[in-house]
Amino acid sequence: MTHTTYAERGTLADLTAYRAEESARAGSGPRAAHDLSSNELALPPLPSVLAGVQSELPRLGRYPDPTARELTEAVAGHLRVAPDQVAVGPGSAGVLQQILLALCGPGDEVVYAWPGFDAYPLLVAVAGATSVTVPLTGSGHHDLDALAARVTGRTKVVILCSPHNPTGTVIERERLHAFLRSLPEHVVTVLDEAYVEFERCGDPPGLPDVLRPAGRTVVLRTFSKAYGLAGLRVGYAAGPREVMATVRKTAIPFGVTRLAEHAAILSLGNGAELRGRLASVAAARSELALRLRELGLPVLPSQANFLWLPIPSHAASFGRAAAAAGVRVRAVQGQGVRVSVGAPEAHDMLLAALGQWARGMRF
Incomplete structure (x- = not known):
């Protein structure tokens, strides 16, 4: 079998494809019930948009x-x-x-x-x-x-x-x-x-x-x-x-x-529809931040649809505890954890798992 030699661009040599490692890990275990790792909106597209795109199908x-x-x-x-x-x-x-x-x-x-x-x-x-x-x-x-x-x-x-x-x-x-x-x-x-x-x-x-x-x-x-x-x-x-x-x-x-x-x-x-959903996201974000802080976790004030927890020494452990409960988050080793604002049931599952995990932790 002939092997072809090619020249990879030097700037790519030390990189992997985007999220390739996460995809590999996801394929080897049970699928998460809730994904709070990608900052996706927990709501569907605006109702008027869903109705309008039908004409393009x-x-x-x-x-x-x-x-x-x-x-x-x-x-x-x-x-x-x-x-x-x-x-x-x-x-x-x-x-x-x-x-x-x-x-x-x-x-x-x-x-x-x-x-x-x-x-x-x-x-x-x-x-x-x-x-x-x-x-x-x-x-x-x-x-x-x-x-x-x-x-x-x-x-x-x-x-x-x-x-x-x-x-x-x-x-x-x-x-x-x-x-x-x-x-x-x-x-x-x-x-x-x-x-x-x-x-x-x-x-x-x-x-x-x-x-x-x-x-x-x-x-x-x-x-x-x-x-x-x-x-x-x-x-x-x-x-x-x-x-x-x-x-x-x-x-x-x-x-x-x-x-x-x-x-x-x-x-x-559809600005009016958008403003309504953004208000609901902001309310869910505030509630999630409050509940995380009640567990003793540090949470930065956020103006987005996610929260950042600066817990560099515990990021990987947090990610594993969330995954074991069926919730995927974005854990950055040595930096912290990003949690997207999601559906109430996703928040409840995550917080239930973290309640036990956080006992005895010092942040």
Whole structure:
């Protein structure tokens, strides 16, 4: 048998496929009754969206519009920007991949806080660039001074995430604007706002304010979280025309499906329904945080649909206790645990297991 030798890109050598290890472990044991590890919404898509997408089902045999023109125009109208300031793609992770491929290459660096969204290292490596990570502060916030200090002539992109994944903390706007103004002109900042609707208790129309004073900022958003369309994979970015023009060149052909485009357009027009569900998520988040604290666990204040427990020495043990009870959480070894806000029965199962686990623990 002949073995083929190939050259793997160096930036990928020490990485595995996204969540590959978790998938392998999940396949070797019983399936979790509740998954609180991926920040999925516990509710279905908006009722009006579910009803509206039915009309698209007979057309699934046809390719979607490769430019997703109707969605691009709808997002532009929602943000009150021009369509050429918008790029859409398969979820915010897909659009971020487009951005990094468009702006980065071998020898370039991408700076971001850590812990963070666990796809960041892989997406940077796929672009051929190098990740430069900066630890969060003790309170789970971005250390903006430390991030700025790591920016060099090789830095092409800085990624900020607010509300932050996994801590749920928010970058205060004045500090954000000051940070953006301090960056050199060759750096593009990507502000990942995947969870912004939870912070604002809705998705108000209008231009994201960070696009006004800083001409090198891209805002990244998704329909996966607040709108409950994670299974359809659709997100968007808004930013300078010249950046968005390049980002659109790196898009996967037909990357936004017809069904996803239609559902996203319908979602943008249902603010009242969205606000109602966000209020219910906020209430469930507050109750879950209270009950976890009653067990003696530290919980950071969150503006997203998840909670972060800074328990670096007990993260793995917490994850095992939850899994034994049939609940999957996101345990980051040596950092902490992220728990998504889910259904009441999922919270009850998790807390029942943790009640026994937490006895005698010191956090």
